[in-house]
Amino acid sequence: MSDGPAIVVENLIKQFPGAARPVVDGCSFSVAPGELVVLLGPSGCGKTTLLKMVNRLYEPTAGRIIVNGVDAGQVPVAALRRQIGYVIQQTGLFPHMRIEDNIAVVPRLLRWPRARINDRIDELLALIGLPHDYRKRYPRQLSGGEQQRVGIARALAADPPVMLMDEPFGALDAITRTRLQDELLSLQSKVHKTILFVTHDVDEALRLADKVIVMRAGKLVQFDRPLKLLTRPADEFVTKLLSTGDPLRRLSLIEVGSIAAQLAHSSRGSGTAPCLKTTTDLRTALSLLLEGGEEQLPVVDEGGQIIGTLSFDTLRVAMQQLEQPVVDSHEQGR
Amino acid sequence: MTPTMEPIISSLKLKYLVTHFGDVLLRFREHLVMTLVALLIALLVAFPIGILVSRYRRLEGPIISALNLLYTIPSLALLVLFITIPFIGLGTDNAVVVLVIYAQIILVRNIVVGLKGVDPDVLEAARGMGMGSAQRLLQIELPLALPVIIAGIRIAAVTIIGIGIVAALVNAGGLGRLLFDGVSRNYPDMIVAGALGATALAGLTNVALRLVERRVALSVSGQD
Missing domain, CATH: 3.90.1280.20 (CBS domain Like)
Incomplete structure (x- = not known):
């Protein structure tokens, strides 16, 4: 891995055919290795679209994204995705596969030897704090919080340097969500991944983020550390979105x-x-x-x-x- | 055969079944083989069509309409029509071709519905993890669509067994032979034997495939 930024986004634009204006409209920023950056904004602001351009689920209309020093647009798409962990809201776990097989998907795509995959599954279950006998279970037999932990373990399986998380805790109850946020932070202190994390939940963003990107109507409004956002909001929109005046916050x-x-x-x-x-x-x-x-x-x-x-x-x-x-x-x- | 059974067998018109059990079994086997061959070929045809239709949604309207139209042609008309075509003519080939055609709408529709029913989140996760199109199809989409596809196979099998009876009219053999011969020879016991055989074949097929369907449905939803 190079010493430069882990992710560089340059003048990124995405316009869907027939849409009046771009969903993502000229965003530029860079993320240092090991940083957890939250994309925050109201629904429709383009944060998820931006995220999905990083692993090319959407192709940019213009601009480019550099992941670990390599232009994402120049890499074969499957190879790119196998080195970027991806976690989505409803976990997207494969219901017909056991937990161990879910976790093993990317290592198998990368043709890891069987023994290495086996060890990795045990290691990851321990890391996310699930008992060993969960290996043989199916996703449906797990609670929502446990499923999302497995979703995170699956994304970490091949030890990708970069992780994309698309409202991963959005569908969980408040208590479970808070617990998983804590777990993610302690996990991150061990694995030091570069994480792009999408949410519309301000508290979640402020809790998790090293830095927050506030987006509105496809544009990047402010990119700062959480405390700075509250103390020095860039404009009226940020002030309102984050209720920056709230002393408790x-x-x-x-x-x-x-x-x-x-x-x-x-x-x-x-x-x-x-x-x-x-x-x-x-x-x-x-x-x-x-x-x-x-x-x-x-x-x-x-x-x-x-x-x-x-x-x-x-x-x-x-x-x-x-x-x-x-x-x-x-x-x-x- | 015990003498006390005789009046019952006679009144139920089971005499042919009892005395010619070997013949009935032969027809049963002919019918089964014809059904299996037709079903196998029908599946080989239906899978590519179904997968193609689910990939290119524009094809869905035209192809489903066309297959529906074929399904509405009376089976006897189609069987007789194919007699006139060289290389097909009379016999089992004729019947198999017709049965494959009738099964298409059922199989293709269920394959398409099954593939469409796969949770889009699951598919996006598969894509986002770097699975290629073929890997997604084989490892994710087809397994998850399997219960619906097997339901289609069950309905298609029962339909093929039913239409297969008429196929006896183009010399395809099978249990229809007993029915039509029984009618022309005014021999009710022979008709009963044919009818019972066909009912048993269709009924057993239905039950067996339904069990498979349930088992697979539980397994792919992770509840076994």
């Missing part, structure tokens, strides 16, 4: 560790009160403050050492700092 994107400098210095534990970790987000910290009726809560580092305390004042200061204009680093590359 902002707090949920900041970890306690990132405001360590503002914590009051105290090594005093508070008896029964819960400790905050550096990875706890400020919204959860606020909830815990309100819940326990405490004025402040101790913060501990990974080693369990108390590094300071967090109070309502700390939160207020953190919020105020977000309001202040910061020097734009132009990292969105537009």
